[in-house]
Amino acid sequence: MDSGAPDSPAGVAGPLRFAPFRALMLSSRRVGDPASARAFARPYRGVTERLRRWERQGHLVHDADAALYLHEYTANGLTVRGLVGALDVSERASEPGGRVVLPHEGVEPQQSAELAERMHQMRLNPAPILLVHRGPAEVRAVVHDVVAGRPRAEFTDRSERFNRVWAIRDPLQLASLATHLADCRVLLADGHHRYAAYLQMQQAHPGTAADRGLAMLVDQDDTPLFLGAIHRTLTHTSLRDVRRAVDGLASFAEATEQQAMAALGPSTLVLTDGTDWARIELRLSPGRAAVEMLHEELVPRLPPARRQVAYHHSVEETLAHVPPGGVGVLMPAPDFDLVDQIVTGNRLLPEKATSFQPKPGLGVLMRSLLDE
Template sequence: MDTPPEQEPQLVLRPFRALRLRESFVGAPVANRIFARPYRSAARRLQDWQRQRHVRIDGEPALYIHEYTSSGVSVRGIVGELDVTRAGSAVLPHEAVRMEQVAELAERMETLALNPAPILLMHRGTPALRTAVGLLTERKPDLSFTDPGGQHHRMWRVQDTDDVQLIGTLVAATRAVIADGHHRYAAALELAAQRPGTGWEQTLVMLVDQSDTPLQLGAIHRSVVCLTLETVAAAAILRGDDYRPHASRREALASLEHALVLHDGEKWASLHPRGLQLPVFALHEDLLPAWGVDDARVQHHHTAGQALARARDGVAILLPAPSFEQVATAARAGQPFPQKATSFQPKPHLGALMRDLRD
């Protein structure tokens, strides 16, 4: 018997009925209550909030163009249901995941029966896609508000059949990289395999064009307790790394674009690892073992200030931010970054657009 050929990976985006928190709840601490433990009570809490008109559901399915602005930075993306059974290599992770965390998250997602936020995907869109999005956003947005966290939102519903089909055609061949939501996407794949033929074969995503309104890419920094600069310097001699002491903070930070910057609370240094690896790969694959450091001693920090505040307990390690091209190249090559290596900002606040699996 002939077996049907496998389908080519495609980014298939479909309209959905959006669930939205009321504007005064989006991004506010109260928004977290609906997703809090016990997870099995989330459906009842959601129904209670709908009765109280704290949650609204749009009447008809649509794709959404969601533009949000935080601290002067605007990001715009297309939000829809992604068919994970068709995606395959059309969606590329760039960070490793912990499978025990994926299993735990899949169980929680199934209990919640909700996508509380879209997974952020990034790509380089085509001029034709940017033109189409530009035309669709020329009209007045269907929704415009500023949430309690200061994030301004504008949303356009895309419901016309021809417009939906055009967007679908223009994104189908793209290869997108996961910016935020690696564990959620891995959990979505698990649920799609476990629950074929159900709504779990789709998950909520937001596709951001890095050539239009890019997410800002930053590094996640490290600190290591009980590590000394003397240990780092000695290992550099043995390995052939370029270790340089610096007289001031400013002098050290001038090296941050291409090197690790180190601070122990008093002294500053920079380290250029040997070879052509990106510094974050060299740090985890080579340097930490050479320093006798295991993962339990490594702490992660989203800002340089947070890392430097821990320098008194050991050494703060500031990492250069990779470019989108470096991230995408690693993803296409199947060489994921270490966990917690990149930070994409700004992210949309929780509750702006959600998807109810019970709908």
Template sequence: MAAFALQPFRALRLTDSHVGDPTAARVISRPYRSVPGRLMEWRRRRHLQVDPEPAVYLHEYTSAGVTVRGLVGLVDVVRSGPSIFAHEAIHEPQVKQLTDRMAAMSLNPAPILLMHAGSAAVRDLLDTAVAQPADLVYTDRSDQVQRIWRITHPQLIAQLNVHLATTQSVIADGHHRFEAARRLAARRPGTEWDSTLVMLVDQADTPLQLSAIHRTLPRLNIEAVADAVSEDQAFARRSTSHEALAHLDHALVLHDGTSWATLKPNRPHELLVRWLHEELIPRWHVDESKIAYHHSAGEAIARTGNGLTVLLPAPRFPQVAASATSGHLLPAKATSFQPKPNLGVLMRELGSG
């Protein structure tokens, strides 16, 4: 397997006052073929700027009291690609759309978020870096605090890459963009498309918070689930939401607007979201294209209507990493990682170096 390595690049950055501003997304909105011209105009108006020299960036951001720190740089999609693992399935139409969109924009508008269990050697290097004053510090329009250090010394970058060489990272956010980057690299070999922008986060240091994404399954209720229970399942009706939710760490919590129940496999099963999609949903004859997804239990419960809301326990990073490296992908929308850095803090414009 080829060594993982981060390459320096010249960051394209929104000015501090535009990061976190929803209107800033207009610069990379439709029509995508007009994005390069819009970037030029925004740079003329000094809403955007390109850093003068290439760097690997240490980006630390704080959102709602949670601080995440990661290294931002380019990875060679062909050479480092085999050490980057997807953990959930992708949709082909979305990949095709993103491939065309990225080619038209000539832009990596945000780093693909990668997570790994970092080494003490890398953490020591980063601790030394953050002991120095940051090159940029500001609070953006959404109250996310940004701190950025530029790592430009070739010897320090080489030292980092020596320690990162055996990294096996898992994609937290950007599965479709990474697959689109692979296809652009294959379509245009020997060009800047050979690499793409990533942010590598150490889950043993300042981890992304891992949450479940809950489901509402149409035209299903708890009575139907009870009728379909098999010997390998443990089903229990619950009197109240409080009683049901007390079991959420190790069971599916079911609610149909009237009743509550829990359901779990009798045999050990590491990831219940996989069990739900591979065994239960086919047994219940649910059309997966009709499933609604919710990023919080409160939102899922509030939207329970003509269907069954299924609340899932949050998976743990070792579970997700083990699944990814085994090649046994989770269903789409299996996990949610927060907080993500705001758009425009660090971007990469192809053609800028």
């Protein structure tokens, strides 16, 4: 944790292009079933034959014709829909301003390399990376026209998610999407290592199916993703250590649990050692996120042996994992427009800065590299 700055994935140059593909889709009873993961397990070279066997057994469908797809899913009362296609990653931007896919976190090169090799052996993109933007009205109009039609598939999966999938093959709709998406720039919400793996695969195998990678694009103005906080725990750290570290950076105040939780906000962090509580009011400059200041200025001021950070997706999980002699740090939920402003300014956020939810389920839409 915080041991070094991860690499920024290379930039894909515009125009933004989504190509139709022939989807592989697990049957509704297989989607959301933890047992389905065995189809994608080692040995990875055997995945293609396993999926062919599942297709013969009726556990998987392979579309006969290529399409762009619209996938809508509802989880925990939140409905999200996105266009799913084969994202063109074959051209690299010569400068940051020319990028059309904007990562907001760095990646570990070894992890990306392992994913690239895995997908190459499987001959498969098993799940789309998740992209998000505030889309043009023309694209939204096509999406709404598609939704008004009959879905290709409609089912509740094993994880209790309700899914609907449409195949978009109408030439006029495809042409309109291609035209109005071309000039868009999109935020990479989830799948940074898979995106970097796409780029590595393309570099190693140009002119092949590796020129594209599976992606889902969500319009934040239409069916917004929930953007939640990822909280922290610091080991071998006391509230007194933190109080010393923030001197000159922020104001530190002891508080009751109720007072501290009520103060949590864009520039206010909440701390607890499991017994006592405090709040930190950060002196943030415009356009800067609280998570940036925490990792770039506050954590480095702690004694080196105490810079161990763990990550938690809920307040309850964080409080349950405050280590003895450690501190829990409750973070404010980041704002989508602030994250977008940061990446547009060619900055990366620290590791585990955002939690975009809900993500598409594994197996609803997959892409075989053997089709192209």
